[in-house]
Amino acid sequence: xxxxxxxYLIGFTFLPAPASAEGQAWITLGKNRIRVELAETxxxxxxxxxxxxxxxxxxxxxxxxxxxxxACFWMRDTWISLDILYFDEERRLxxxxxxxxxxxxxxxxxxxxxxPLKYALELPGGSxxxxxxxxxxxxHWITRRW
Numbered sequence: 267x268x269x270x271x272x273x274y275l276i277g278f279t280f281l282p283a284p285a286s287a288e289g290q291a292w293i294t295l296g297k298n299r300i301r302v303e304l305a306e307t308x309x310x311x312x313x314x315x316x317x318x319x320x321x322x323x324x325x326x327x328x329x330x331x332x333x334x335x336x337a338c339f340w341m342r343d344t345w346i347s348l349d350i351l352y353f354d355e356e357r358r359l360x361x362x363x364x365x366x367x368x369x370x371x372x373x374x375x376x377x378x379x380x381x382p383l384k385y386a387l388e389l390p391g392g393s394x395x396x397x398x399x400x401x402x403x404x405x406h407w408i409t410r411r412w
Contacts, residue, residue, distance in 0.1 A: 292408035293328065295351075295359075295387075296399050299408065302328040302387070315388055316343035326389040334382035341369035347391025350377060351399070355384040359403045365391040 289304045301324060305311045311329050315321065331337070334355050341348065345368050352361040363377050379386075387405070 291328065293405045294408060295405040296397060296403050298397050298399070299324065300387075300389070301325050305329045314339075314344070315346070315348065317345065319345055321346060321348075321390045323390060323393070326387050326393075329386040329388075331384055331386075334384045336381075337379045337383050337386060338376040339363075339386060339388075340374040340376050341366055342374045344368050349389045349391055349394045351387040351389070351394065352379045352381075352383045353385040353387065353405065354381065357385060357404045357406070359399065359401050359405075362394050362399070362401065364394055367391075 289306075289310070291302050291304055293300050293302055301322075303326075305314060305327055311331075314329070315327050337352070339350050347365050347367055350363040350366060351359055352363075353359055360383075361380050366377065369375070385405075393399075
């Protein structure tokens with residue numbers, strides 16, 4: 267069995283699944299195809315990836331805001347290292363916060379966006395450096411289930 271297929275099966279078998287198929291999509295970013303859970307409501311955005319023990323290598327969470335706005339992300343109750351990527355309304359990457367560690371203190375530090383963002387993408391820590399994703403890249407929708 268190829269390692270990509272094995273990672274795919276492991277990601278879907280042992281890691282927590284999204285709440286529903288309606289809240290999922292596939293995007294591309296550079297040469298990477300990523301399965302994302304969508305966080306579109308205030309409650310979904312606040313919960314984020316908290317209390318997850320893992321995330322498959324090609325998975326993430328895409329936070330979608332109704333309008334571009336300054337944002338601050340924190341790692342409260344997040345048990346895994348994450349890369350956080352901030353995008354403008356044209357889906358262009360303008361800021362990368364690499365390999366943020368889980369927060370084990372109270373209060374947790376806040377990671378501000380330099381500019382108003384429309385989208386934020388959380389990926390497993392180290393994903394950006396391993397994939398060569400750089401500011402200026404745009405993500406594209408492959409599929410989206412509403």
